[in-house]
Amino acid sequence: MFMRKIIPFFLGIFLFLPTNSYALERFEIFTTSQLMQLLQDRKDGKTDFLLVNALDEMIYRHASIPGSVNIPITQFGQYAHRLGKDRNKLIISY
């Protein structure tokens, strides 16, 4: 009986309390063909975005999608300035 009352109470707390939920964030996923189209559009001057390669610099230097900017996830703080200042600009990371 006690459990029947206490479980909904805690569920309510988890549902309505504001929390830092970045880890549960869902981001839109791009397919290869969508990315190809976007890169072509950028080349044609129809759109602008930042393509971020989050791999290690060693891998980036070896092979990368043309037009990428390297921001290794392991050194994010050091290279975050490469994201630029426009907070609304489209960023696609891989």
Added chain:
Amino acid sequence: MAVAIKAKGFTNIKIYNGGLKDWIKSGNPTESIETLPEATVQFIDVNQLRMLLSEADKTNCMDKNGKPLLTLIDFRSSNSDSIKKGADKYRIATKCHTISALLDEFIDNNSLIESIPLEGLAISISETGNRDTFLIRYLSKCCRPDIRGLKYGMRSWIKAGYPVEKTAHSDTN
């Protein structure tokens, strides 16, 4: 990565989930600044490594001439302070020497590269075994050719239930 970018205040973030692997698989071109040398990359599985370490640990990982039998090169990204800050960190428990560094720390870093002994076998350890090829190819150009990767990386070691030890690194976070 997207989470880290969002935390910086950026609002319009998408993910290309296929990554470089799918991009290449689809026949698309890539660009390169410095292509890694071709090299034969060999892997050993987790049971082979366990066996090698068990044997080596019996003699403190040294041969009869005092040379190292085996060295581990742990280059998991979780060695980075920017990843999983504050989380406990574990590595393979062994008496053999473990070199801990990030992949990029090997670039043009002679003292780090030379810290890998020429004697004995060296085994690279990544998270899943996906990046070992890059390290081994890079090190092959710097006279460190006899390095094998651990197939499926640290994940396979943990999955097999083999011994791990908490690194000193985790105590400082």
